[in-house]
Amino acid sequence: MKIETNPRDDHQIQIVAEFDSEVLEKFKGQAARKISQGAKIPGFRPGKAPVDVIRRMYGEEAIEQEAVELMLDAVYPDVIKEADVKPFGPGSLEKIISINPPKLSFVIPLQPTVELGDYKTLRREYTPEPVSDDQVDQMIRNLRASYSTTEPVERAVALGDLVQTRLSGVLTHPAEGENAEAFKETPAQLIIGKNDLETEPWPYEGFSDELVGLSAGDEKKIIHTFGEDYIDPDLRGKEVEFSVTIQKVKELHLSELNDDFARTMGDFNTMEELRAGIRKQIEDNVRKEYDDEYVTAVVDEIVKTSTIKYPPQALEEEVHHLLEHLEDDLKQRHMDLATYLKTLNKEKEAFIEEEVKPAAIQRLERSLVLEEIAKAEKVTVDEKELQQEVSMMLAQFQSSPSFRKIKGRDAMQNLVSNVTYDTAARLLNKKTFEQIKAIATGKSEEKVVEETTPTSVESSSEEEPKKEE
Secondary structure (H helix, E strand, C coil): CEEEEEECCCCEEEEEEECCHHHHHHHHHHHHHHHHHCCCCCCCCCCCCCHHHHHHHHCHHHHHHHHHHHHHHHHHHHHHHHHCCCECCCCEEEEEEECCCCEEEEEEEECCEEECCCHHHCCCCCCCCCCCHHHHHHHHHHHHHHCCEEEECCCCCCCCCEEEEEEEEEECCCCCCCCCEEEEEEEEEEECCCCCCCCCCCCCCCCHHHHCCCCCCCEEEEEEECCCCCCCHHHCCCEEEEEEEEEEEEEEECCCCCHHHHHHCCCCCCHHHHHHHHHHHHHHHHHHHHHHHHHHHHHHHHHHHCEEECCHHHHHHHHHHHHHHHHHHHHHCCCCHHHHHHHHCCCHHHHHHHHHHHHHHHHHHHHHHHHHHHHHCCCCCCHHHHHHHHHHHHHHHHCCHHHHHCCCHHHHHHHHHHHHHHHHHHHHHHHHHHHHHHHHCCHHHHHHHHHHCCCHHHHHHHHCCCCCC
8 A cells, every 4th residue: 555645734634545456356346246235136136146247237337436435444444544644533535546556535634733832921910809798798688588578468568568560661752763662561579668689779769669559450650760870871861651550569578687597598607607608609609700711811812822723624513512502502492593593684604604613713722722731731630539529420410300211221331421521521621720820820830939949957958067076
């Protein structure tokens, strides 16, 4: 076998392989039998007609073509090995250059490659926002609201009540061609008067006070002019007439914010402990979100300074995955892709080219860079930690209804394998993120200095050799 390789600009390689004529001859007999199996030849059972009969009926060219197809499967692994390439996926037969001798041209997609830029010197300011008392207070208000109770009452609306309404609003003086509907008719649940449970009264501060004294079934018109600082710029300075119908009136009973309330929230004995626990939870959530955004920004900087090569098939796979995720998300909203594209007024091809493909390129290049950094930094997953995480994931999965649908040993082994693979990938990503953060904040460099700096005892022993007595 003679091999000629020609690299292409799209990170694929053309391999021209030439074989001895005898190689094709070995497959001609198999080709003839295969042709005869699908043919009705008088006097012969399927697959039993001699090669000469097949040749007379179908011709030498048909046998050669079939022989080449059979030969491809047999020689392809040898071609890859001889060319010494690392394919990303299955290659394709570009063309048959000649039959005698057999000379074939293949196109093989290559494994992606990444040449990292000087990422170790990259620094980025790390300044997560501190958690404020207001954030803690709001979480406590949310908890208090969640554990509140209501009692339907047959009386007029009073301060502190929870009232169910239907509400709509129209502009009193719409401009020419302007849609007069400012607030589409919708059910709205309101707490009457100022309270600790709402941070931004809706639709404006003081609106609920207008409902005091009304009873279930009553209707009221309310006119309000929005200020120039209103959150919705389309309503700034506009006068709106609201139509409100009272549907239900409920008396709201809120728990006292004391140590008893704290004890109902979990392993807390006092309100101080509850506030500390809530602050820690918010800090953890805020820090995780900030860290994700921080490391992603660092990775994007590394992508810009790196040389990344991948075949078109790799990008096609990423596009396919993104479309699958999108379709799954749309199913949750009882919508299909075709309907979604109609809402965007876009054809599928344009949507893929303009929106999906750029996102796929970004995801692919980020993942390739992360993988290369993990290799360069020798990031590994601790076996014990992996086993603990897998055990925890499987224990959680056992309580789900879908777990009971798994039948048979093979299905269970597949589940364990998939969970193990996904968990290992997640842990490796997490550790790689931690290492990138350490590098970008300078912590990694500080650690190296600490590890290489001799201790004071070692330094003094080197400077002052022990005197002999």
